[in-house]
Amino acid sequence: MKAIVIVVFSLLPFLLVAQQRVESQFRITRLKYSGGGDWYNDPSAEVNLLKFIRENTSIDVDPRYEFLDLSSDQLFSAPFLFLTGHGNVVFSEYEVQRLREYLGRGGFLYIDDDYGLDKAVRREMMKVFPDQQLVELPFSYGLFHCHYSFPNGVPKIHEHDNKPAQGFGLFSQGRLAVFYTFESNPSDGWADPEIHNDPELVRQEALRFGTNIVVWALTH
Numbered sequence: 001m002k003a004i005v006i007v008v009f010s011l012l013p014f015l016l017v018a019q020q021r022v023e024s025q026f027r028i029t030r031l032k033y034s035g036g037g038d039w040y041n042d043p044s045a046e047v048n049l050l051k052f053i054r055e056n057t058s059i060d061v062d063p064r065y066e067f068l069d070l071s072s073d074q075l076f077s078a079p080f081l082f083l084t085g086h087g088n089v090v091f092s093e094y095e096v097q098r099l100r101e102y103l104g105r106g107g108f109l110y111i112d113d114d115y116g117l118d119k120a121v122r123r124e125m126m127k128v129f130p131d132q133q134l135v136e137l138p139f140s141y142g143l144f145h146c147h148y149s150f151p152n153g154v155p156k157i158h159e160h161d162n163k164p165a166q167g168f169g170l171f172s173q174g175r176l177a178v179f180y181t182f183e184s185n186p187s188d189g190w191a192d193p194e195i196h197n198d199p200e201l202v203r204q205e206a207l208r209f210g211t212n213i214v215v216w217a218l219t220h
Contacts (some may be wrong), residue, residue: 001058003027004082009150013213016117019204020034020185022139024060025059025061025062026053026059026060026061026062026079026080026214026218027061027062027064027066027078027080028046028048028049028050029066029067029068029078029080029216030065030066030067030068030081030082030083030084031044031067031068031069031070031081031082031083032041032067032068032069032143033069033083033085033089033091033095033197034089034090034092034181035087035088035089035090035120036087036088036185037086037087037088037089037116037117037120038085038086038087039067039083039084039085040067040085041085041086042068042084042086042187042188042191043065043113044190044191044192044193044195045084045187045188045190045191046065046082046187047064047065048063048190048192048207049062049187049190049207049210049211049214050062051063051065052084052207052210052211053210053211053214057147057191057211057215058213059127059214059215059218061099063103063126069095070091070094070095070098070102071094071095071098071197075098075102075107076102076105076107076140077217079106079107079108079177079217080107080108080109080110080214080218081102081108081109081110082109082111082112082187083109083110083111084111084112084113084114084115084117084187085114085142086114086115086116086117086181087116087117087120088117088120089117089120089121089123089124090120091124091127096124096127096128099128100106100128100129100148102168103128103172103177103178104173104177105174106175107177107219108176108177108179109177109178109179110178110179110181110213110217111178111179111180111181112161112180112181112184112185112186112187113129113181113182113183113184113185114187114188115116115122115160115184115185118149118182120179120210121174125170125178125180125183128170128178129163129170129178132170133142133173134168134170134180135167135168135169135170136166136167136168137153137167137168137169137179138153139152140144141153141167141169142216142220143167143176143179143212143213143216144167144212145191145212146212146216146219147208147212147215148209148211148212148213150209150212153165153166153167154166154167154184154186155184155186155205155206155208156183157185157186157188157189157198157202157205157206157207158184158188158189158196158198160183160185161183163183165181165182165183165184166182166183166184166190167179167180167181167182167184168180168181168182175220176216176220178218179213179217186206186209186210186213187206187210188203188206189203189205189206189207190203190206190207201217
């Protein structure tokens with residue numbers, strides 16, 4: 001028994017370091033919302049993106065799927081929220097206040113319209129930022145060039161309504177706090193290949209663009 005106790009105590013510093021590393025690793029947190037939209041679709045998407053980021057950058061990531069809603073005690077420990085799905089999104093007044101506070105404290109929200117979210121996204125974001133509207137980011141904006149180069153802005157990953165891909169932003173104290181992709185759907189390109197059967201070149205473009213989003217969020 002004494003030998004076991006000695007071994008445990010000798011390992012304790014290494015266990016503490018390992019725990020601290022896990023807690024400090026970057027994660028993407030899926031945002032669960034009300035209103036009927038399928039917030040949970042394609043759970044492999046962010047896991048695959050994180051694995052790609054680990055292989056192609058120096059960012060220390062934890063490639064696992066996790067989610068929370070805006071009432072969670074863990075909200076302010078999540079540096080990067082991801083919202084996607086089809087259909088409707090509804091935030092309660094309390095959730096609006098929580099999201100506004102989260103973004104004001106330096107949090108980042110990436111929204112990807114998987115088709116049909118646009119009307120709801122614009123409506124709910126107006127509640128969070130009543131003094132501004134989503135503004136389209138120019139092709140010269142830094143997010144499009146911070147790790148990989150996207151000279152034409154948001155890449156077209158999936159076709160929805162035969163419209164050009166667009167990237168919109170909302171700002172908090174001059175910082176991009178919300179990034180919204182429309183008519184592009186990069187996150188479908190992150191999902192496991194057999195789900196959407198995208199060509200590998202398209203998947204790679206989506207993963208590279210997702211890397212830019214994460215790099216920009218972490219460095220700005």
